[in-house]
Amino acid sequence: MKRETLLAIVGALALILCAWAIPWLKFVLTVALAKGIAVLGILLLLRAGQVSFGHAMFLAVGAYTVAFVAPSVPEVLLLLPLAALLATALGLVIGLFLVRYRDIFFGMLNLALSMVIYSLLEKMYAITHGTDGIRIAALTFAGVSLEREVQEWVMFGIALTLAIGFGLLVRAYLGSPMGRALAGIKTRETRLEFMGVSARLVLLFAYVLSALMGGVGGALVSMTTRHVTPQLAYWTSSGELVFIAILGGAGSALGPFLGATAFELVRVYAAAAVADAWQMILGGVLLLVILFAPGGVWGILSSKLKGRGA
Amino acid sequence: MMEWFSDNGLLLGLALLDGLSYAALVFMVAVGLNLVFGVLRIVNVAHGSLFAIGAYTAASIGIFFASLGLPAWAGYIALVLSALLVGAVLGPLIERLLLRRIYGHEDVLQLLVTFALFMILEDVQKLIWGVQPIMQDAPMKFLGTVDIPFGEDVIPFTAYQLFVLPGVAVATLAALAWFLRRTLTGRVIVAVTTDKEAATAMGIDAAKIMLLTFSFGAGLAALGGALASPTTSLVPGVGASTIVLSFAVVATAGLGQIEGAALTSLMIGLGRSIAVYFAPEFEVVVPYIIMVAVLLVRPQGLFGVLETRRV
């Protein structure tokens, strides 16, 4: 626990320092934090032994909510909760159906539904502008419109604050009876039923929470990049989120942020180094992590710290 | 209703013909994925890459044959050769070097290993074949077209689309069913699918069977790609779109179910072509709607067996 807190504080400070020293990284790190929030949701479901291979749909819902509403209400502090609300609502509707399924069916149904949403975003050209996507004009924060530089800092700050907030929330949740029951789905679901607990309800709660975080993550991504496209909901984007979860390590609520930062940095530097084979590098990193460090970045860091502490 | 049919019945007939050949292609990819999942319990995301590599290899061999001045029918040999090559070289390579290390790991890790492989192979493909569309349609042209009457008009269909694709699919289905039920190797595969350790204890080399099955599945993916190659032009990214579709087929069919894969492919093929005719907006979502609808009614998939939990 102490290690986790220490690492979180050090990590947050390192992020702030990086963002200050390297202006363009501020953007990358904001996106990483936003995705990290969404990956927290994946982490919750992983605790229940379930892999959502379509979670990018909630990201897309959050992002498109911002894109659709921003022209009339360009206020960050209103758009964020609205995006969260809509993603939560979708999570609830889909979740009611999905929590009946487990394992590959759960994963593939998530994938299928995200592909339906992807296709709708692409097909409903009149509303969504198809693959071109929608540009989001400058937003206001608490009614104040901001300079680009300030706006970037504000978004970074919001992302960092929300990341810490959701990280703490998820940590508390995982230690709570509901969180422990969630982990019970992975090992002994029948026992839950015979304790008088609906395993589906336990999973639904986690699913809806993960949808909420997906929506928030998506809204933050869209407010940072200021452009949304259906690509956000494509299956490879969902694959990336799962990738980040494993890269960071599923052992801690810190994992998703470690993973997201590592992922974005690897991607950016790989793209800079070999613009036409960055995918190969990402794939290679993923392979190495799975084969040689299955605990992810969190696993490496925590074992290092442990070694030092002892 | 009747009026709609008398207006659109002929069109519906055409849609069925189109749907059939599409279903055949879908089946060819999905069946290999399904087989691999049945035995290895791994959802192989890289299956789409194997499809693409099979297609590219077939086209390359076909173009090479043509440059040697071989007759057009040699194109068919190229198709088979490509499937054999991918199945015999790439399949064992992937299984030995990668998959073998992660059997028994958590599902999500297995899934991600193949996802990583997919990312790598996408770039490898690009390095080998470049980005310009590659086309090699000799096998399709070789058989010419068949005129299907349509009212007073006729509609030319390629014989390749009308006969070769569904023919190969049906033959594959029959051969696989026969192979798994009637041959010793087939029964051994089923035994390993059911219980790897029990099978090993009775003298079955499970590692060999898994290698064999994966290579076979890879070969089927490549054959699917090879069969598709004469009708389409090959560009980067063909694998990515193929793979999601075959995922949908596998989950809808019931895991490891060959006949289920056939029926699902048929539903998806027909559903899609009917959508193209009458509601093109829905074309892309048809497979997923079918999947959700089927799983709503049969949570274990069309032909899936409900695994009873022991208490």
Next chain:
Amino acid sequence: MTEAVTRRTAMLGAAATSGALLFAGGNARAQAKPTELRVGITTFLSGPASVFGVPAKQAAELLFEEINKAGGIGGIPVRAFFVDEAPGTDHLVGEYRRLVQNEGCQIILASISSGSCLACTPLSDEMKKTTLLWDCGTQRIFEEGPHPYAFRTQGYGTPEVLAPLLYLLKHKPDFRTLAVINQDYAWGRDSWELWKAGMDAMKPGVRVVAEMFPRFGATDYSTEVTRLLAARPDVILSTSWGGDLTTLIRQSTERRLFERSLFVMPIAEASLPTLGRTMPAGHIIGARGDHWNNHPSPKDPARLKRLVDSYRAKYNEYPIYPVHHMAQAISAMQAAYAKAIAAKGAGGWPNDLELSNAFRGLTFDTPTSTITLREDGQGLEDQIVGLSSFNDKFPFSVPKDMILFPAAMVSTPVGQKSTDWLKTLKPDFVSQVPAPMAG
């Protein structure tokens, strides 16, 4: 090739840049002459659109090599930083920032896809960085708002659709039915909207028998082809490109759709080398410009030949239009720098504002013609449309009976929206179409 960027050098570079910014106070600072001219280029390096992106990258590498051999621009070497558009817009806008803030690029050549352009152009406003839209075709960019730092060094959707439409109206004025089969994304949808507006204005009463938008990157069109065969339209429009178009053409040829209907394919040019002899003759083809290999009277035949020959020699394939569009952007860049440096006097180097000012109203040469950048940033590129045909000089289809549409004739006037302007066209507009070119 770009070098691998290690984390440390990136950090140092960034720190230096931000430090310099602090002292110099941003854009208005006096600009010292840099040691190299860094050019950020976004293009598709993976995915289906890399059929355009990679040739363009190759063209840029080829031309930069030539420029550096000749002493660079303003006496300093140019260096390209390529970025892949394929991972999506959210990635691309981050990469744009990296190019500007970290790599220190002084000019950005942005984007093939309309989505990328729509995302990068506002960034150019915010970051005050001159950005050349080197290939994207969406008419929305300059019609929906001003972008002081963005310039398009080539034509765009409206002329690229209007020219083939006019050619059709002239070539086959009596057609009564039409079907469209376009890729389902912005260009496919927008180009149809433009075509329909123009067609309804100049030839009202054409019946549209099928509107099909198959998935972008679709690998099989047999169902669509069957439907088109059954519908028997007089004309079939398709603005598709890349693998999609070659597949559509092959499947249609095989099933004799080309014998039943006249095809209009405004951007067929890029697919013709791949199709080789299988491309049917006698159909209307366009090239998103005037840069055909068999242009009968290019402005600078030697330069055209040099570009084609050196590209072929290096990459063993014929250049397609993205190569020309990249070359145009680089020509524009050379011309603008020359103009800006001349304005500063010896030893001076333009800052961002001065550079962008140099582009406004700039006229630069291309191998086939000259292009002028209008006051709204839009370039005026002539369009040549013709009928597919074969000759001995090329192993693939090239146009005959070519008509050259002057850019000013087929481009929407400044300040108007394309669809509104197209609706104002009258049937007698066709009479202004020039006669086919000689040769």
Next chain:
Amino acid sequence: MLELKGVSVDIAGIRVLRDVSLRVPPGGRVALIGRNGAGKTTALRTLMGLLPTRAGSVAIDGTDATTVPAHHRARLGIGYAPEERRLFGSFSVRENMVLPAQVLKLAAAETARRLDAVFTLLPELRDLAPRRAAGLSGGQGKMVALGRALMVGTRAVLLDEPFQGLAPVLAQRYAEALKRLHEALPDVAILITESNPELLRPLVEATFVIERGEMAPG
């Protein structure tokens, strides 16, 4: 016939067998007793080659077999009936029994002879032969598993907790079958695991006791 010499085995990094030695003479009937989790199943799986050893050796017929792959041990005449009966549910009972013989590429006549011998020993299997294995009850399944093990187990059969969960009447019947087996095929060595030593006493000649992965004085 079968021998573990100072064998240590790890599962998932945890040592589950420590320096275990165990000997089954040809034609011998040996019990391995221990409570659940003591390492009985692990010992059998090690003998079958399904788990790698960390130390020590496995001998079959006096020759070192430590590195002989698992699937070759059936060829050496060793049959194995795992604790959970683990039949192939989609096959019939007959197919379940014939498959190992086919895998060993036995001649059709030899397969038929062995099948007949097993049917004589376990008469209820003859009636069950055409039924799908998935539909069998627990007791029937155990019988089929024994029969399947006997199809290849010409030298030895390893039976993992065959009495586990069997009602007394069925346990009785199973024990009788084992007695008949020994009378009919005295050369086949039998190694049985069980948590309750009382149950096996009348059936075996020697008893080993395992506790927490180590041999205890029996």
Next chain:
Amino acid sequence: MSTPLLSAKGLRLAFGGVKAADGIDLDVMAGEFLAIIGPNGAGKTTFINMSTGYLRPQAGRIEFDGQPILGLQPRAIVRRGIGRSFQLPQLFTEHTVLENAALAVASRLGLWSPLAPLLRPAWREEAMDLLERFGLQGVAGSRADALNEGARKLADIAMAVALQPRLLLMDEPTSGVAAAEKMQIVETLVRVLRQSGVTAVFVEHDMDVVARFADRVAVWSQGRIAALGPPAQVLADPVVQRDVIGISAHA
């Protein structure tokens, strides 16, 4: 005697051709310990599964405390006061024993609190207390999958008891347990259940256990109840001896 706590009438259920329940009538009285014996496949577990809502009989009815419970979800039946333990212990294997127990406590007292920790003082105390009563305090911190079979069985039952059931259905509480431990486990079990005033039904193969601890014995045979009564009487029945107990080779 008063009204039965659990009352089953005419339960029928067949899987394919196999009749797992072929007209089961059984009343379980409040406070008694009822043993169920019978050969494998006789339908003993099926009866427990039907009584706890895991399987639905094709005919018949089941009442608990005078209320029909047929058609209710397992969890609803648990809420009404029927607990069960399993032949294969159903523990959360990746959790500690204490967490397992605390989860059971939590599921009675308030699982749906997503922020307060599971091991809050009150719950931890109750869970520890429970483990102590079962003699499991020594392994409270171990992961559930590291326990031996006897401890696992006890933990499994402890989790059911944490829910404070009025009736506890136990499926083979001693199977797989080493013989030496068996009596001790059953003694612990019986003591706790008697203290808590829980009525118990348990499936058992060990006739010694049945003879010592059961108030009544029900003999299952091919989906029917072949005999029912006090152990001394039922176990002495020659038919039961022949068909169920067998000619004892090891008693």
